[in-house]
Amino acid sequence: MYVYLPIAEMAVSVLSLIALGCGVGILSGMLGISGGFLLTPILILMGIPSSIAVASQSAGVIATSTTGVMGHWRGGFVDFKMVVYIVIGGVMGSSFGVWLFSYLDKAGNLESTIKISYVVLLGIIGTFMFLELGRTKFKRRNATKIQKFHHHNIFHHLPFRTKFKKSRLYISVIPPIFIGFFIGVLSAVMGIGGGFMMVPAMIYLLGMHTSVVIGTSLFQTLFVSINTTFWQASVNNTVDFLLSLVLLTGGVVGALIGVRLSKYLKVEQLRFILALIVMAVAIKLFVDLLSIPLDIFSVVSGEASK
Amino acid sequence: MKNWFLKLFLTSAVSIFIFMSFSARADIIEFKIKKLFIPITTSFNGNSVNINGATDIEGNIVFIVSSKKEVHTLTQKVKTDGIWVTKKIAKVDNIPDFYAILTTAPINIDAYKDFRYTVGAFNAKYNIVYNKTSNSDEYVWRKLVKAKIDNGKYIYNPNAVKRRGRYLFDVSLDLPSNIENGYYDFRAFVETENGLVGFYNELVLIERDGFTKFVYASAINYSVLYAIIVIFISLLIGYGVSFVGKRR
Numbered sequence: 003m004y005v006y007l008p009i010a011e012m013a014v015s016v017l018s019l020i021a022l023g024c025g026v027g028i029l030s031g032m033l034g035i036s037g038g039f040l041l042t043p044i045l046i047l048m049g050i051p052s053s054i055a056v057a058s059q060s061a062g063v064i065a066t067s068t069t070g071v072m073g074h075w076r077g078g079f080v081d082f083k084m085v086v087y088i089v090i091g092g093v094m095g096s097s098f099g100v101w102l103f104s105y106l107d108k109a110g111n112l113e114s115t116i117k118i119s120y121v122v123l124l125g126i127i128g129t130f131m132f133l134e135l136g137r138t139k140f141k142r143r144n145a146t147k148i149q150k151f152h153h154h155n156i157f158h159h160l161p162f163r164t165k166f167k168k169s170r171l172y173i174s175v176i177p178p179i180f181i182g183f184f185i186g187v188l189s190a191v192m193g194i195g196g197g198f199m200m201v202p203a204m205i206y207l208l209g210m211h212t213s214v215v216i217g218t219s220l221f222q223t224l225f226v227s228i229n230t231t232f233w234q235a236s237v238n239n240t241v242d243f244l245l246s247l248v249l250l251t252g253g254v255v256g257a258l259i260g261v262r263l264s265k266y267l268k269v270e271q272l273r274f275i276l277a278l279i280v281m282a283v284a285i286k287l288f289v290d291l292l293s294i295p296l297d298i299f300s301v302v303s304g305e306a307s308k
Numbered sequence: 309m310k311n312w313f314l315k316l317f318l319t320s321a322v323s324i325f326i327f328m329s330f331s332a333r334a335d336i337i338e339f340k341i342k343k344l345f346i347p348i349t350t351s352f353n354g355n356s357v358n359i360n361g362a363t364d365i366e367g368n369i370v371f372i373v374s375s376k377k378e379v380h381t382l383t384q385k386v387k388t389d390g391i392w393v394t395k396k397i398a399k400v401d402n403i404p405d406f407y408a409i410l411t412t413a414p415i416n417i418d419a420y421k422d423f424r425y426t427v428g429a430f431n432a433k434y435n436i437v438y439n440k441t442s443n444s445d446e447y448v449w450r451k452l453v454k455a456k457i458d459n460g461k462y463i464y465n466p467n468a469v470k471r472r473g474r475y476l477f478d479v480s481l482d483l484p485s486n487i488e489n490g491y492y493d494f495r496a497f498v499e500t501e502n503g504l505v506g507f508y509n510e511l512v513l514i515e516r517d518g519f520t521k522f523v524y525a526s527a528i529n530y531s532v533l534y535a536i537i538v539i540f541i542s543l544l545i546g547y548g549v550s551f552v553g554k555r556r
Contacts (some may be wrong), residue, residue, distance in 0.1 A: 068546025
């Protein structure tokens with residue numbers, strides 16, 4: 003059974019799309035990640051044009067982050083003052099990212115840029131995940147040592163400092179804006195929510211209290227993905243909502259299964275599986291970039307490539 | 309059973325009608341396509357176009373199917389610092405996105421330089437807008453045609469047209485799923501010792517229909533509204549899932 007994607011102008015097996023959405027949804031449900039960093043490269047490997055995969059994924063991120071935001075908002079785990087600064091940076095970054103996306107597309111370098119970015123990003127994430135797993139094991143073996151809540155770094159000495167009560171911080175507004183901008187660019191160019199980068203940045207760079215990190219990060223993801231989707235759809239015409247809908251259908255079912263499954267599996271085992279998948283996708287993309295392509299020449303109708 | 313009988317009856321009726329219409333004339337080729345509109349719906353995965361026709365001309369029946377002519381961009385994967393990156397190398401205008409040659413027997417495509425029929429993609433009147441390579445325009449053009457053949461967009465099937473008796477013939481064309489929207493010109497003529505004889509054509513419209521048409525038209529013509537609707541529905545789905553999760 004195939005579904006014709008009107009913007010991508012191609013037919014794709016609806017079952018494989020639902021299975022993909024479901025698979026990533028299961029991981030999301032078990033580990034609390036949006037899974038965009040995994041879904042987009044797999045869509046590209048399935049033959050969906052990079053530009054469509056990236057832009058359509060951003061619409062899916064809106065739905066997943068809304069679900070997360072609602073839960074954290076109800077619990078009061080959001081630092082709204084921090085949200086404002088990060089979102090300012092995020093909106094600027096994602097707007098710049100959409101322009102960059104359009105520029106790379108016109109220059110014909112979009113596909114290669116996205117693939118290279120994913121190889122680097124997934125490689126870093128996979129390596130860090132393995133390191134983190136090793137460190138957790140090491141920590142567990144050794145006696146618990148009292149650690150400082152956070153270390154003061156260069157970010158804490160910059161101008162325009164303000165108090166973030168909920169995060170228990172007194173820092174400059176420049177770092178949150180800068181981090182938001184950086185994640186915003188990545189979100190637009192790579193179709194990711196950015197939570198997996200935002201959360202460690204908030205904890206280790208800003209020194210935010212962990213209780214408000216996920217809720218605040220999800221709010222930023224929501225606003226950035228809304229901004230990205232708006233510009234990708236209205237300027238680049240690359241959002242295939244049918245693709246987003248099919249993936250979301252699988253994703254919702256998968257997330258519900260994932261939540262139930264998480265009760266029977268250890269978190270460390272799950273993280274290990276995810277790290278393996280992340281590394282496998284990174285290696286596959288890397289091999290694709292290095293090996294001689296089957297089709298050296300390709301042709302697209304129209305002015306710009308999809 | 310009933311459906312099978314109806315198809316047989318209609319095919320026969322069409323064939324008889326065609327045959328009757330030209331029986332009094334000479335050097336005539338005519339055909340009928342069952343569906344002149346092929347909708348691209350959400351379940352579209354390519355389509356078969358069945359054609360029944362008749363001719364009183366002895367020879368090789370040649371069918372040319374061509375979509376509208378437009379600009380195409382040729383890209384090449386180039387190894388840069390050990391990595392294969394895609395580069396735009398040429399832009400070519402005035403060529404169809406889809407092109408098929410279907411015949412009863414193999415033909416020498418290169419022999420036809422007669423542009424009245426543009427037999428064979430290699431004989432088309434292409435227009436190179438730019439060529440960034442150090443190779444000739446002819447080289448670029450041949451690479452483009454090769455890429456089109458690999459995509460399933462340029463087809464040459466020398467045994468697709470089947471003669472049924474002295475006058476009747478039929479042909480089936482499998483259109484790929486990545487086909488573009490627009491009018492497709494189906495042309496037929498016969499290759500004889502005296503050259504190409506007879507000429508007949510029909511236009512078939514292949515277009516998005518129903519939901520796919522709505523989505524595409526909204527995305528292109530009302531892109532801001534489309535963006536707002538996409539965002540709104542995504543928010544709604546996200547909220548709905550959180551609501552269900554809360555109740556559970």
